[in-house]
Amino acid sequence: xKDLAIGVFDSGIGGLxxxxxxxxxxPNENLVYFGDTFRMPYGNKSIDSILYCANQNMRFxxxxxxxxxxxxxxxxxxxxxKLSSQVPLFEVITPASTAAVEVTKNSKIGIIGTAAAIKxxxxxxxxxxxxxKVKCWQRACPLLASIIEDGDIEYKNTNLRVLLDSYIxxxxxxxxxxxxxxxxxxxxxxxxxxxxxxSKINLIDPSREVAEFLKxxxxxxxxxxxxxxxxxxxxYVSGDTERFSLNAKRFLNRxxxxxxxxxxxx
Numbered sequence: 001x002k003d004l005a006i007g008v009f010d011s012g013i014g015g016l017x018x019x020x021x022x023x024x025x026x027p028n029e030n031l032v033y034f035g036d037t038f039r040m041p042y043g044n045k046s047i048d049s050i051l052y053c054a055n056q057n058m059r060f061x062x063x064x065x066x067x068x069x070x071x072x073x074x075x076x077x078x079x080x081x082k083l084s085s086q087v088p089l090f091e092v093i094t095p096a097s098t099a100a101v102e103v104t105k106n107s108k109i110g111i112i113g114t115a116a117a118i119k120x121x122x123x124x125x126x127x128x129x130x131x132x133k134v135k136c137w138q139r140a141c142p143l144l145a146s147i148i149e150d151g152d153i154e155y156k157n158t159n160l161r162v163l164l165d166s167y168i169x170x171x172x173x174x175x176x177x178x179x180x181x182x183x184x185x186x187x188x189x190x191x192x193x194x195x196x197x198x199s200k201i202n203l204i205d206p207s208r209e210v211a212e213f214l215k216x217x218x219x220x221x222x223x224x225x226x227x228x229x230x231x232x233x234x235x236y237v238s239g240d241t242e243r244f245s246l247n248a249k250r251f252l253n254r255x256x257x258x259x260x261x262x263x264x265x266x
Contacts, residue, residue, distance in 0.1 A: 002225050005030035005234075006214070007066030007087075009057040011040035012149050013244060014185030015072035016251045018092075019233070021211035023252075026224070030231040032064045036263060037239030041145045042075040043114025043183070050075060050116060051082055059266040060236070062086050067223055070210060074183040075114045078122035088217075095209035096180050097126040103202045104178040107134045110171035110201070113182030115140045123182055137174045141167045145185040151247045155192050164193060178202045188251060238263040 006026075008018050012035050019033055034057055036042075042050050054076045061069050068088045071077050077091035100109050111123045118140040127134055144167065147160055155161065171179065179201045181187050187205045194203065218224040225231065233256070237244045241258040248256050 001067060002223055003030065003227070004065055004067035005032045005232075007032050007034075007061035007064065007069040008072050009034040009036070009054075009061060009069070010073045010184055011035070011042040011053075011075065012037045012145070012185070013247050013251070014145065014148065014183060014188065016248055017184050017187045017205065017207035018070060018072035018210060020252060021205070021207045022214065023233070025211045025215050026218075026231075028227055028229060028231050029218075029225050031233045032061060032066055033233070033235045034060055034261075034263075035235075035237045035244060037237045037244055038263070039238060040149060041114065042073060043116050043145055044142060045116065047079060047116070050079060054079075054083055056263050056266045058083065058085050058089070060261065060263060063266065064234075068214070068218075070214065072184045072207060072210070074117045074206065078117045078120035090210060090214065090217075092184065092206035092210045093122050093126050095213040096182070096204050096206035097123055098130060099209045100178050100180050100204045101127060101131045101134060103204065104134065106175065106177050107131075108174060108176045108178070109134055109136045110168070110174070110176040110179040111136060111138045111182050112141050112144075112167055112171070112179065112186065113138070114145060115142045117182055123180060137171050137176060139167050139171055141183070145183055148185045148188050151250070153189050153192065155195055160189065160192060161196065164189065164196060168193065168197065172197065172200060176201060178204060180204045181206065235259070236261050
C-alpha cells in the first residue's frame with residue numbers, strides 16, 4: 001500500500017505546480033498525473049459538467065491503483081463534497097485558506113480564482129469557518145488559466161501583465177496583505193505577480209500547502225513510502241501530448257514522457 005502512487009488531476013497544466021511541490025517535499029513518492037487538456041478550462045463550465053469531468057478523472061486514477069487522489073484544481077475543489085472516491089480524496093482549498101489566515105497580519109485577504117470557484121464562495125466560506133474576523137475580497141479571473149495554458153508566462157508578455165493588473169489591482173486597493181492564488185495554474189505566474197506588486201502582498205500557493213498537508217496525512221496514517229529511491233512519475237493527458245511535454249519541461253525543469261488517454265472511456 002505504501003508504494004502505491006499519489007494520484008493528481010487537473011484541467012490542464014496547472015496541476016504540475018502540485019507535482020512540483022510534492023516532488024520537492026516528498027521526492028520518494030510515486031505519482032500519477034492526469035491533465036484534462038482536451039476539455040480545459042473547467043472554470044467556465046456548468047457544475048454538472050465539472051462534476052462529470054472530475055468523476056471520469058478520478059475513475060482513471062483509481063484504475064491506476066493510486067493510494068490517494070488530489071484534486072489539484074480550484075474549480076473541482078470548490079465542489080469536492082459532491083464527489084466520492086474509492087480512496088482518500090483531497091482538495092486544495094482548505095490547506096490554502098488555513099495558510100492565508102495564519103499569514104495575514106491585517107486580517108484582509110484577497111482571492112483570485114476561476115469564475116466557477118469564485119461563484120461557489122468555497123474559499124470565502126472556508127476562511128470564515130476558520131476565522132470570522134477576517135475580511136475577504138474575491139475576483140474571478142476567467143481568462144487567466146487559458147493564457148497560462150498557452151505557455152507564454154514571462155514578464156515581457158504585455159497581455160499577461162495587463163490581465164493580472166486588471167484582476168489584482170482592485171483587490172490591492174482594499175489594502176489586502178495576503179492573496180490566495182485560487183487556481184493551481186496561477187502559481188506558474190507567481191514570479192510575474194511578485195515583480196508587479198512587490199512586497200505588498202503575501203502569495204498563498206495552494207499546491208505548496210496541499211503538498212505539506214499530504215505529507216502529514218501520509219505519515220500519520222502510515223501510508224508514506226519509505227524507500228530512499230526517487231519515486232516514479234507517470235503523466236497522462238486527454239489532449240496534445242507534445243504541447244504538454246514542452247510546457248512541462250519549463251515548469252519541472254526536466255524532460256517527461258506523456259501518454260494520451262481516452263478519458264471518455266472512464
